[in-house]
Amino acid sequence: MANPIDFYFDFSSPYGYFASTKIDELAARHGRGVVWRPILLGAVFKITGQQPLPTIPLKGSYAAHDLARSARLFKVPFKLPTKFPIGATAPSRAFYWVSDQDAALARKLAQALYHAYFAEDRDISNPEVTGNVAAKLGVDKAELIQAVNEPAVKERLKTEVDAAIERGVFGSPYIVVDGEPFWGSDRLEQVERWLKTGGW
């Protein structure tokens, strides 16, 4: 069995959302699985000195335009959320907590959370909202809300974010195929080409 692809993303990243709607099918076409790995860009930006897109002069306005255009190209529902960006600790902790019990369910949760935030403008940084999204998938909302404040779950996410940074992850989406890193939803074609050809 070929190595799975690592798919790093921040729940507050629209380009991560776009990639999330394609990555599983793309990998499956080449007999690969995908390990979904939510991270926190806030922690990364402390190291790189980068700023959230909307706050950057010139680049921020371009991004707003490019996001709408990219959504049309990817054919995915998208509306820049009222509150953007958000700190994605609650959904990310919820993801890993569910993932340690049921990895397939965690992926469905990630997809549902992304959809809630970027298609329905629901503020998933609020544990109540993340809990509601998870409840629709059969997760116990009260348990989830309790879990996101447990030290072990906090530590679980922190460990993942630290490992991602250690590996060089600095943006979202960030996809690693057999050790080869690709940054950005506009690199999915290169990811596919790499999977197909083994590199160039």
Next chain:
Amino acid sequence: MANPIDFYFDFSSPYGYFASTKIDELAARHGRGVVWRPILLGAVFKITGQQPLPTIPLKGSYAAHDLARSARLFKVPFKLPTKFPIGATAPSRAFYWVSDQDAALARKLAQALYHAYFAEDRDISNPEVTGNVAAKLGVDKAELIQAVNEPAVKERLKTEVDAAIERGVFGSPYIVVDGEPFWGSDRLEQVERWLKTGGW
């Protein structure tokens, strides 16, 4: 006659170099011309607060890797220059000075300068080197070296850079098709699609 495409680039930008090797043919396939517009990212970064790629932790190492990989994909000769990035005032002023006399020659000069810097590791920030590259194309080297220090030529470049910033240009390459902006050499396929379809 359809509007020409605006092609903004910094002579110190490897992604600008990659795009420069494709943009004319791409535009010609759709009956378009290209206006080449060198700018100075240093002036842009003062406004956006961005830093040169190699100096950004994590992102800088990725970029070094991605540049080599992109060069192979674009099938262009490339070596990260010994001195990188450079301030591109001399080659940019030389470009506009030549351009005001002979636009076609200025384009050839731009291509030759990019090649000298990214394929031959010659430091084109040095007016002597820019002069040598231009001399090969029949430009008078001594006149060129004098021109890059003339107030009118300095002002010519400054006006172009200011106009680019006014228009929202924040990176290189930055391509505008009928008012629609595209940032990055990895957006050339979208540029082509936009030319073909008129948008999506």
